[in-house]
Amino acid sequence: MSLRELARQANVSASFISQIENDKSQPSVATLYVLAQLLNVSVDEFFGTENGASIAESRPAESSFVASGADPTTAWRPSEYANRISVEHPSHRPHLDMAAGVVWERLAATPEKAVNFMKVTYAPGASSSDAGSVQQHEGYEYGYVLAGEVEITIGGEIFVLREGESLGFDSRIAHTLRNVGTEYFEGIWFVHGHSH
Incomplete structure (x- = not known):
C-alpha cells in the first residue's frame, strides 16, 4: 500500500503519515488503531523492541x-x-508518545498478537480521539485507574472513573477516553482479542 493510499484510507494527510514515520508528529489513539488495522499489524508492533x-x-x-x-x-x-x-523494568519499558499528551507504556510483551497490556497516562485535557471522533476495534478492554480521573464515553453512556475504580467493555462499541481532571490520569489497561 502506498503512503498516499494509506493516508486516504486513514482519513489523514500523506504529510501527516510521513511526520509520524519521522517522529515529528504523533497520532491519536484512534488514528493508531486505524493505521494498525489498515496495515494488518498488531498495535503492539508499534512499540518495537530493542535492537530490532x-x-x-x-x-x-x-x-x-x-x-x-x-x-x-x-x-x-x-x-x-x-x-x-x-x-x-520501568527504565527500559517501550512506550508510545501520542498526540495531546497520551503515553502508552508496554508492561509485558509476548508473541501473542491479540493482547496489549500497558500503563496509560493522559495529561489534563488529553483524549484518545481527535475532536469529535470516536474509536472502535475488535476485542475487549479492561481498565483500572491508578491516579487521577478519566471520562470514558462508550456508545451513548458516559462514565467518570477515579482512583481505584475499574471497568471492562466491548471495544466494538464506539468509545473515547478523556482526562477531565486537572491532574495526570494514570491507569493499567488491558486490551484482549483484537485482530490487529
Missing part, C-alpha cells in the same frame, strides 16, 4: 522478582522459557 529483535526473540532487560539487594540489571538469566517470559 522480534518480541519472541527479545529477552527481558531486568527481573522484578530477584533476591532482595540484587542488581536487577544482571539478575535475569536465560532459561528454557526465555521466549515465553517477558519482564519489563
Whole structure:
C-alpha cells in the first residue's frame, strides 16, 4: 500500500503519515488503531523492541522478582522459557508518545498478537480521539485507574472513573477516553482479542 493510499484510507494527510514515520508528529489513539488495522499489524508492533529483535526473540532487560539487594540489571538469566517470559523494568519499558499528551507504556510483551497490556497516562485535557471522533476495534478492554480521573464515553453512556475504580467493555462499541481532571490520569489497561 502506498503512503498516499494509506493516508486516504486513514482519513489523514500523506504529510501527516510521513511526520509520524519521522517522529515529528504523533497520532491519536484512534488514528493508531486505524493505521494498525489498515496495515494488518498488531498495535503492539508499534512499540518495537530493542535492537530490532522480534518480541519472541527479545529477552527481558531486568527481573522484578530477584533476591532482595540484587542488581536487577544482571539478575535475569536465560532459561528454557526465555521466549515465553517477558519482564519489563520501568527504565527500559517501550512506550508510545501520542498526540495531546497520551503515553502508552508496554508492561509485558509476548508473541501473542491479540493482547496489549500497558500503563496509560493522559495529561489534563488529553483524549484518545481527535475532536469529535470516536474509536472502535475488535476485542475487549479492561481498565483500572491508578491516579487521577478519566471520562470514558462508550456508545451513548458516559462514565467518570477515579482512583481505584475499574471497568471492562466491548471495544466494538464506539468509545473515547478523556482526562477531565486537572491532574495526570494514570491507569493499567488491558486490551484482549483484537485482530490487529
